[in-house]
Amino acid sequence: MKRETRGERGKQEERFAPAGSGPVLEMLSRSAVPLLAVLTGLLLGAVIVIVTDQRVIDAWAQVTSNPAALLAAMWASISQAYQALFDGALGSPYAISESLVAATPYIFAGLAVALGFKAGLFNIGAEGQLFMGALASVWVGYAFSGIPAVLHVTLAVLAGALAGGVWAAIPGYLKARTGAHEVVNTIMLNYVAFRLSDWLINGPMKRPGWVPITPEIQPTAYLPRLFAEPLRLHAGFFLAIAAAVGVYYLLFRSTLGFEMRSVGANPHAARVAGINVGRTYVVTMALSGALAGLAGASQVLGVDHWLGQGFSAGYGFDSIALALLGKSHPAGVVAAALLFGVLRSGATRMQSAAGIPIDIITIIQALVIAFVAAEALVRGLYRLRSQGKVGAELFTRGWGR
Amino acid sequence: MISHEVGQVERGGRPGMWAETGPIAGRPARTPVVVAFLVMLVIVLGFLRTSPGGEAVFTFTPGGVSQAAPLRPLSVPVDPTLYLFLLLTVGAGMGYAAGRIRSANLVIGLSFLSLVVTFLVWATAGQSLNLLGMLQATLVRAVPITLAALSGVICERSGVVNIAIEGMMLGAAFTSVVAASVSGSLLVGLVLAIATGALLAAVHAGLAIRYRVDQIVSGTVINIFATGVTSYLSARFLQEIEWLNNSGTFPNLSIPLLGRIPLLGPLLFEGNLFFYIAVALVVGLHILLFRTRFGLRIRAVGEHPRAADTLGINVAKVRYISVILGGMIAGLGGAYFTLGSVGRFDELMTAGRGFIGLAAMIFGKWTPVGAFSASLLFGFADSLQTKLQILGIPIPSEFLLMAPYLATMVVVSGIVGRAVPPAADGQPYEK
Numbered sequence: 001m002k003r004e005t006r007g008e009r010g011k012q013e014e015r016f017a018p019a020g021s022g023p024v025l026e027m028l029s030r031s032a033v034p035l036l037a038v039l040t041g042l043l044l045g046a047v048i049v050i051v052t053d054q055r056v057i058d059a060w061a062q063v064t065s066n067p068a069a070l071l072a073a074m075w076a077s078i079s080q081a082y083q084a085l086f087d088g089a090l091g092s093p094y095a096i097s098e099s100l101v102a103a104t105p106y107i108f109a110g111l112a113v114a115l116g117f118k119a120g121l122f123n124i125g126a127e128g129q130l131f132m133g134a135l136a137s138v139w140v141g142y143a144f145s146g147i148p149a150v151l152h153v154t155l156a157v158l159a160g161a162l163a164g165g166v167w168a169a170i171p172g173y174l175k176a177r178t179g180a181h182e183v184v185n186t187i188m189l190n191y192v193a194f195r196l197s198d199w200l201i202n203g204p205m206k207r208p209g210w211v212p213i214t215p216e217i218q219p220t221a222y223l224p225r226l227f228a229e230p231l232r233l234h235a236g237f238f239l240a241i242a243a244a245v246g247v248y249y250l251l252f253r254s255t256l257g258f259e260m261r262s263v264g265a266n267p268h269a270a271r272v273a274g275i276n277v278g279r280t281y282v283v284t285m286a287l288s289g290a291l292a293g294l295a296g297a298s299q300v301l302g303v304d305h306w307l308g309q310g311f312s313a314g315y316g317f318d319s320i321a322l323a324l325l326g327k328s329h330p331a332g333v334v335a336a337a338l339l340f341g342v343l344r345s346g347a348t349r350m351q352s353a354a355g356i357p358i359d360i361i362t363i364i365q366a367l368v369i370a371f372v373a374a375e376a377l378v379r380g381l382y383r384l385r386s387q388g389k390v391g392a393e394l395f396t397r398g399w400g401r
Numbered sequence: 402m403i404s405h406e407v408g409q410v411e412r413g414g415r416p417g418m419w420a421e422t423g424p425i426a427g428r429p430a431r432t433p434v435v436v437a438f439l440v441m442l443v444i445v446l447g448f449l450r451t452s453p454g455g456e457a458v459f460t461f462t463p464g465g466v467s468q469a470a471p472l473r474p475l476s477v478p479v480d481p482t483l484y485l486f487l488l489l490t491v492g493a494g495m496g497y498a499a500g501r502i503r504s505a506n507l508v509i510g511l512s513f514l515s516l517v518v519t520f521l522v523w524a525t526a527g528q529s530l531n532l533l534g535m536l537q538a539t540l541v542r543a544v545p546i547t548l549a550a551l552s553g554v555i556c557e558r559s560g561v562v563n564i565a566i567e568g569m570m571l572g573a574a575f576t577s578v579v580a581a582s583v584s585g586s587l588l589v590g591l592v593l594a595i596a597t598g599a600l601l602a603a604v605h606a607g608l609a610i611r612y613r614v615d616q617i618v619s620g621t622v623i624n625i626f627a628t629g630v631t632s633y634l635s636a637r638f639l640q641e642i643e644w645l646n647n648s649g650t651f652p653n654l655s656i657p658l659l660g661r662i663p664l665l666g667p668l669l670f671e672g673n674l675f676f677y678i679a680v681a682l683v684v685g686l687h688i689l690l691f692r693t694r695f696g697l698r699i700r701a702v703g704e705h706p707r708a709a710d711t712l713g714i715n716v717a718k719v720r721y722i723s724v725i726l727g728g729m730i731a732g733l734g735g736a737y738f739t740l741g742s743v744g745r746f747d748e749l750m751t752a753g754r755g756f757i758g759l760a761a762m763i764f765g766k767w768t769p770v771g772a773f774s775a776s777l778l779f780g781f782a783d784s785l786q787t788k789l790q791i792l793g794i795p796i797p798s799e800f801l802l803m804a805p806y807l808a809t810m811v812v813v814s815g816i817v818g819r820a821v822p823p824a825a826d827g828q829p830y831e832k
Contacts, residue, residue: 052633124621174813178814180813183617184760184763184809185814187564188810191753191806192803192806195799196803198799317625318625320618320621321625324618357632359629359632359636360629360633361629362628362632363630366622366625369622369625373612373614373615374612
């Protein structure tokens with residue numbers, strides 16, 4: 001295609017430059033758009049909180065007679081909300097621990113999608129892979145007993161990674177073999193995974209009794225907690241950080257990672273260069289799915305210790321936002337995941353203390369992705385100079401071509 | 402006339418974003434057809450082996466009030482029927498093997514028909530099943546899927562991938578119920594649902610066309626946004642202010658005289674308003690896409706935007722119109738969930754129907770009629786699984802619910818039939 005413009009080449013260089021070698025300034029300017037996107041998202045979120053507050057609506061009714069009351073109501077609404085958000089996210093050791101707990105599956109799932117992006121694959125099925133991982137982990141967790149803790153928890157974690165990986169390898173294989181697009185197949189497999197988990201949790205894996213949940217896993221399969229109750233921070237968080245480092249080395253320091261990035265940049269050129277594109281698709285999807293599976297595994301082994309229906313709360317879908325926000329770079333993904341973790345645990349408090357539905361986070365996330373994806377929007381809004389790489393950030397470049 | 406030249410381009414190009422042929426892709430051969438056939442044959446044989454014998458009774462009781470004359474129940478001997486359809490399957494397979502039947506689709510279709518019939522007879526053996534009720538449920542359940550699929554057809558024919566249908570339907574379901582509750586008029590609700598769909602589609606189109614955001618990303622944004630906003634507002638207002646969330650529903654239409662025809666009457670002429678809207682849209686879109694100048698432009702833009710541009714077609718404008726039209730149809734689909742079904746909004750009530758619609762669109766090879774047929778098939782699977790629970794079949798209903806998704810994967814992978822998307826599907830156009 002003739003889109004190989006100045007901008008494209010800039011991006012190309014960025015892809016292949018050994019990451020981390022750039023000066024701090026470069027890092028800052030690269031994260032300007034994501035940061036502004038987050039800021040804009042939070043601001044718009046505040047607007048939504050204000051205009052949907054009953055007190056503000058009441059004050060609005062008498063705005064002509066008492067305009068000061070409206071301002072006061074708006075201030076009360078927003079200060080209460082964001083105070084609760086801050087308290088819930090960072091206000092105490094417990095809050096910080098909760099934020100990190102919430103960030104853990106985000107890191108894994110965000111890495112999963114980001115890894116796919118790097119190879120030009122859009123893994124929209126992280127949610128399903130996460131379910132499969134959680135199911136496998138919980139099964140290993142409760143079905144075996146009498147194994148030493150170290151071995152048991154390792155097996156349970158590996159089972160989660162394996163299940164997610166196999167689940168994701170299916171669309172990878174189908175793409176490599178038949179050319180079927182992974183987006184549609186991963187969406188379909190999401191629903192298959194949901195039905196499968198419905199059935200398993202209601203049937204073969206149901207604990208005795210009425211409630212459709214799985215048995216509790218053996219204590220030997222717990223991911224160990226780092227502090228005394230009630231702090232829930234568990235080893236999974238460090239596993240996630242380790243995974244991010246691993247993904248970094250894989251992508252930028254290994255042959256396989258080079259092949260992935262080459263395929264992502266241009267599958268045809270990669271093929272000409274002797275890279276087995278089909279194999280790269282399968283391997284990338286499998287690794288991506290394994291990471292998503294780990295997200296599920298860390299959640300059940302570290303936090304819940306059992307599995308109920310619909311347990312995931314959309315981690316898999318949020319992961320798309322994370323990968324975009326983090327510009328598909330492991331470090332960026334970790335930063336984005338920490339932010340989302342903070343928002344999520346803060347939002348829980350916001351819901352209980354200020355009565356603001358937790359779904360506000362979902363809205364903010366959608367806005368943030370929109371702003372990150374449509375860079376031109378944010379740049380226009382803040383009068384930022386473009387750096388010659390504005391335009392379509394096409395992760396799916398070369399699809400079908 | 403331009404039309405002829407552009408017409409040549411149509412459907413001939415290389416596939417767009419949903420499937421990739423080319424050096425990576427291996428052409429599916431006869432093997433997958435044979436495998437699919439053998440699997441179905443084995444299942445039919447399985448039914449025969451585990452057949453309890455006796456008779457299966459199919460009744461034809463219309464649900465609700467009906468003016469149609471009642472039909473006598475149909476009693477079918479189980480084993481002979483199973484053998485008959487086994488014979489049909491084997492015959493089709495042998496015909497294919499001998500080269501007498503060329504069309505793989507025909508063989509697969511016949512085997513599938515046998516599979517469904519034998520399954521129904523096997524499952525009903527010794528009991529009775531309300532076939533008419535099941536068919537009625539099939540049509541009703543197919544309605545939202547059809548509307549979603551039609552929305553996808555028109556968007557993607559113009560070259561814009563729309564995975565945001567789910568979000569558009571959810572948003573429309575919400576606004577329609579609130580508007581209808583506040584105004585007291587279902588029609589106002591319907592109009593607002595369409596407007597909501599159009600608005601969200603305009604955002605999608607703007608992001609995808611103007612800002613050239615990756616279309617999957619843009620669609621995902623809309624899905625997440627609609628989920629967030631509806632859940633947020635629902636938790637904030639609808640759950641506390643009960644009257645905001647009580648719209649009522651459109652009554653079933655009943656066409657005089659035609660409604661009296663036995664079987665067909667209750668099935669086709671005494672139904673949900675949205676069913677008629679959906680059918681009308683199937684016909685309308687078919688005509689629009691394949692019989693009008695504008696339809697030709699839509700397809701030209703979706704297949705080869707550069708060629709269309711060269712001929713003086715405004716690519717961006719055609720895409721905007723198509724996507725917004727698609728959004729309006731998705732809005733209608735959203736209104737079905739509330740105004741056409743339960744009369745209130747619940748969080749996440751669309752429950753993935755938008756994505757199933759996408760599957761139906763692919764299954765139906767990006768044509769309105771095909772999408773409708775696929776939606777009927779998916780609706781059938783959906784209504785079948787509820788009946789199975791009543792019949793107490795040892796097959797978990799979840800597996801039946803998986804069938805549409807698995808079938809879509811099979812079709813997308815080109816194992817059976819080949820789904821060829823519009824060539825420029827998912828690709829932004831830059832002058």
